[in-house]
Amino acid sequence: MTKSQGTAQKQAKGLGARYVYDELKREILTLDLEPGAPLDETTLSERFAMSRSPIREALIRLGAEGLVVTLSNRSTLVAPVNLAEFPRYVEALDFLQRINTRLAARHRTxxxxxxxxxxxxxxxxACEGNDFLAMSASNRDFHMAVAEAGKNFYLARSYGHLLDEGRRILHMHFEFIQNSESDELLNSDHVDMIEAIRRQDVAKADQLAHDHTRQFHRRFVNFLAAKYDDDFDFERPFPT
Incomplete structure (x- = not known):
């Protein structure tokens, strides 16, 4: 094998792993692949018509982002959404959202x-078009632009990981938000946040970021409450 042939194979492998990563990440974030779904390397290799090496590389990258987990028996699953830890998630999100927005108000260009x-x-x-994938992606991109304006790579990177984890939670209740009788649920605070950052009003930017997290928390709690159906009529006989 010539040196150029070897280089071409390495490039093809890299592109293959990136394609698998992009496809699986999209399916995980949109819940097409449900939490807990198995990800078998052999099955994925057949699906994508490539060797197991790029499949494994993609799964390792997804694991580093917390989107898949590998069990002790070496099987790989889509990471579960741990609702019991949701309050801790919101606490972390609130902290990172506020500190990155504060820094953006100080250092923005x-x-x-x-x-x-x-x-x-x-x-x-994306909201107008009811495009849920675009909604969660553009929401993440907006908040990452805020974080990048803060000029702290480490805080921005940690914030990005949390935003990625939250995209699955967003998808769980997008339809509920869209069908809500309250238009307020879809109102974006982004414009107000930009204005506070533009004016370099650190305190106002901080408050808006905090309110934004509380709104996200309230929406999801309302969604969970709406999914519970207690309107049972036990006096009415079941159909036979």
């Missing part, structure tokens, strides 16, 4: 503001 405005419009357009 004009280019940062332009990027935020563009992504806020993308989120609004």
């Amino acid at each position: 004009d280019a940062d503001i332009v990027a935020m405005e563009k992504l806020a419009r993308a989120f609004d357009q």
Whole structure:
């Protein structure tokens, strides 16, 4: 094998792993692959028509992001959504959302503001089109633009991991939000956040970021309550 042939094979392998990673990540975030679903390397290899090496590489990357878990018997599953830990998740999200937004208000540039405005419009357009995948992606991108404006790579990276985990929770209740009788549920705070960051009003940016987290928490709690049906009529006979 020539050196150029070997390089071409390595590039193809890299592209294959990236394709598998992108596809599986999309399916996990949109819940097409449900929490707890098995991810067998052999089955995935047949599905994507490639060797197990790029499959394994993609699964390792997804595992590093907390989207899949490998059990002691070496089997791999889509990571569960641990609702028992949801309050702790919200606490962490609130902290990172507030600190990154505060830093953005201190350190933002004009280019940062332009990027935020563009992504806020993308989120609004996704909402208008009822495109749930685009909604969660553009929402993440907007908040990451805020974090990048804060100029702290470490805080931004941690924030990004939390936002990715939260995308599955968002997808669980997007339909509930869209069908809600209250238009307020879909109102975006992004424009107000941008304005506070533009004015470099750290206290206002902090408050808006905190309110944004509380709104996310309230929406999900309302969704869980709405999914519980206690309207049973036990006096009425069951159909035969």
